Amino acid sequence: MNKQIYFDNNATTKCDEEVLNAMLPFLKEDYGNPSSIYEFGKDVKEKITLARKHVAKLLNANEKEIIFTSCASESNVTAIMNAVKNNPNKKHIITTSVEHASILETMKYLEEIGYTVTYLSVDDRGRIDLEELKKSINDDTLLIAIMMANNEIGNIYPIKEIGEIAKKNNITFHCDAVQAIGKIPIDVKEMKVDTLSMSGHKIHTPKGIGILYVRDGLPYVPLIFGHQENNRRGGTENVPYIIGIGKVAEMILEDNYEINKNLKYLRDKLEKEVKENIEDVMIYGDLDNRLPNTSSIAFKGVKSEELLLVLESFGICVSTGSACNSMIAEPSHVLKACHADLENYSPIRISLGKYNTEEEVDIFVKNLITVVNMLRRLNKNEK
Numbered sequence: 001m002n003k004q005i006y007f008d009n010n011a012t013t014k015c016d017e018e019v020l021n022a023m024l025p026f027l028k029e030d031y032g033n034p035s036s037i038y039e040f041g042k043d044v045k046e047k048i049t050l051a052r053k054h055v056a057k058l059l060n061a062n063e064k065e066i067i068f069t070s071c072a073s074e075s076n077v078t079a080i081m082n083a084v085k086n087n088p089n090k091k092h093i094i095t096t097s098v099e100h101a102s103i104l105e106t107m108k109y110l111e112e113i114g115y116t117v118t119y120l121s122v123d124d125r126g127r128i129d130l131e132e133l134k135k136s137i138n139d140d141t142l143l144i145a146i147m148m149a150n151n152e153i154g155n156i157y158p159i160k161e162i163g164e165i166a167k168k169n170n171i172t173f174h175c176d177a178v179q180a181i182g183k184i185p186i187d188v189k190e191m192k193v194d195t196l197s198m199s200g201h202k203i204h205t206p207k208g209i210g211i212l213y214v215r216d217g218l219p220y221v222p223l224i225f226g227h228q229e230n231n232r233r234g235g236t237e238n239v240p241y242i243i244g245i246g247k248v249a250e251m252i253l254e255d256n257y258e259i260n261k262n263l264k265y266l267r268d269k270l271e272k273e274v275k276e277n278i279e280d281v282m283i284y285g286d287l288d289n290r291l292p293n294t295s296s297i298a299f300k301g302v303k304s305e306e307l308l309l310v311l312e313s314f315g316i317c318v319s320t321g322s323a324c325n326s327m328i329a330e331p332s333h334v335l336k337a338c339h340a341d342l343e344n345y346s347p348i349r350i351s352l353g354k355y356n357t358e359e360e361v362d363i364f365v366k367n368l369i370t371v372v373n374m375l376r377r378l379n380k381n382e383k
């Protein structure tokens, strides 16, 4: 059995050892409830305060603007529903056609109950047009919800410019920053976002912790009522995981995004060698403005599902799109929105992480060349 090569870090990441060690005491001896008034609980509360401080610093936010949630999906839905509740007389929302399912499914529900949603189109490289955004705004628009970076093709969207447009028109702006966190510096003030979501498991905590940033002064109605999180998110705090995401925020700040140089080096090397050794390769997305770790890459005539399965037999994990959609045979909504020629060029998504090495990239490229050539030969013989 080959050693596993995990190239699917946009789906989820391995928990960092340092993060796990920071969490462990709170799963063992420090199990107090932070709401208790005795020291055993109060000590835990202090640790939560510290974690909140680190997350706030990572986003250039104030501590009171940070709400701990269970995941980014919860953060996204909470932010959208909050905008809806705050604007009872307005019924129009603008988003893009390439958002994550947690945004798009919420939009679908809102359409069912009478809201109108404009889905901004993207060009063949997955880019949005800010003129289309400006033209879509009307007196009824209550929210603009646009992601910072796309999970499938890695595109980075012009969030600062969008924030300015939203502010100028007095419209709430929500940003799903799940894939950007840890890869691009984020400054909520500079970006002029009202709400922003992030997820722990994409940046090396275990699954089950998210963040919702809510700008100070923005009226806020919880999705889950209760006294925790300053009355903004009920439910006894998930203490170990909060400690974990606080630790990650601290580590990202310490590293100061140095890791991205290596990710970009590995991704660029991988793409270069693939293009040099395999004919008819297509790389999707905005090649000049992408996450440093992501490559959406297709090989003419090779079906991504087949490629994925054969690569898996070599111990290599990649995906055909977003993890949430990978069990659905439907082609990716992101690539469909890019008018991709999926019949001929169906892509696999490679997303690197901090534990990947140059040796793994070399093994991957070697195996990929063999597999693509083999599948192309088989397909030719079948015809």
Ligand code: PLP
Pocket: 010, 011, 070, 071, 072, 073, 074, 100, 102, 147, 149, 150, 151, 176, 178, 179, 198, 199, 200, 201, 209, 210, 322, 323, 324
């Ligand atoms: N938004 C984006 C862009 C994502 O990629 C994901 C996860 O794949 C989410 C939101 C949802 O995150 P979570 O798994 O924490 O709910």
